[in-house]
């Protein structure tokens with residue numbers, strides 16, 4: 001446990017302004033995320049230094065296809081989330097509070113201990129598995145330390161964060177993988193008990209910051225797969241974020257409290273075809289199909305990166321197409 005940031009006093013209570021929920025916490029209460037609390041009148045981060053997972057993953061698993069392709073990254077998870085998605089695949093560390101294990105004293109895994117786990121075969125550190133926003137203090141501290149030693153930081157997030165803390169992360173987080181969970185406020189309300197607008201604002205802020213961004217869109221049958229609203233949000237995406245921000249259209253499988261059947265492959269192919277008319281890089285994930293697997297030059301169609309599962313065969317050394325010379329938006 002550590003003192004947390006972005007708590008404001010309101011009478012006898014504290015308001016947490018880290019994420020758009022703005023939980024009002026009386027003495028002894030814990031916020032919606034289950035990991036930020038009012039303890040004795042002080043706002044605290046209960047999960048500081050409490051890791052639920054430390055793995056080495058391929059960058060492609062984040063999924064980031066245009067950021068250090070073919071590299072591996074040390075991936076950290078903690079506990080808690082500020083959304084409650086019915087289909088959360090990591091609900092046991094994100095939502096199920098009975099599983100939350102908070103370290104204190106010697107049990108805390110410090111950022112310095114994370115740095116010791118890194119070597120030059122790894123790109124750096126990814127904050128992932130549960131929601132890194134609700135782990136803000138640790139993520140920022142660790143990211144500062146790691147980037148100071150020349151490593152990269154990656155944040156895999158739902159994008160539900162206020163502007164001020166997000167701005168504080170920009171100097172140290174080099175790439176963001178953000179979930180755009182649906183195309184409507186109704187979807188966010190029903191499925192995640194959240195709002196769409198703050199997520200769109202986060203996406204816009206990341207683009208303005210110049211940091212690398214890729215977007216994930218998990219397709220749930222009958223929930224976020226209708227042509228017209230999908231076209232509408234693709235229009236917004238292309239115009240506001242730009243056509244060169246990669247989009248990952250992912251297949252859903254029944255998880256947690258969502259029992260709908262898995263997304264039909266035809267639905268993924270249909271949305272991929274629509275998105276391709278707006279964007280230069282559209283991928284299909286969690287499905288064994290050839291479409292949306294490799295990275296193609298947006299200008300001449302040359303295969304730049306060939307993929308099999310999470311493995312990448314990178315066919316270029318610079319972000320320039322070897323056939324036509326077009327710029328290809330890949331950060332090595």
Ligand code: SF4
Pocket residue numbers: 016017018019020021022023030031032033034035036037081082133134
């Ligand atoms: S970070 Fe947690 S405590 Fe703070 S507003 Fe969001 S859900 Fe509430």
